[in-house]
Amino acid sequence: MNRLEEYWKANTSLIRNLLIVWAVVAYVLGILLAPALNGIRLFGGPPLGFWIAQQGSIYVFVVLIFVYAARMKALDREYGVED
Template identity: 75%
Template sequence: MDGKRLEEYWQKNLALIRNLLVIWAVVAYGLGILLAPALNGVRVFGGAPLGFWIAQQGAIWVFIILIFVYANRMAKLDREYDVHD
């Protein structure tokens, strides 16, 4: 792979990582900490406050989903740039 395509590949990889980390930070810190008091008025899953649930479980589920999204997108990117493990 030439230098220009390698640079494109890494720029797309870093952009993907940045975007997924932003999503995770918004859910974990924004919803789970900063907006938790406002969300606690909503009850879910047996009466647990939504803000508490996001902080304790929701952020973990989002993180797991983001791992699968990253693996899927990187597999597509690897095929697009013909990069093999």
């Protein structure tokens, strides 16, 4: 396997893993487990399941964007394809 193929394999692996994290937070925690999580309240405010579905998944998505950018910068440097 040549260096470019290794780079794209690492890139697609990173994307897959970040999408799995996003799906677990958005679908599993935000939808499937929301009723169970609603028994927990955040600082006396909204139920945790509701908060994850409405705000938490968006925060996680934004964090994943920054993680992707940082990891891709490191991958680009590692494989010598940086701008």
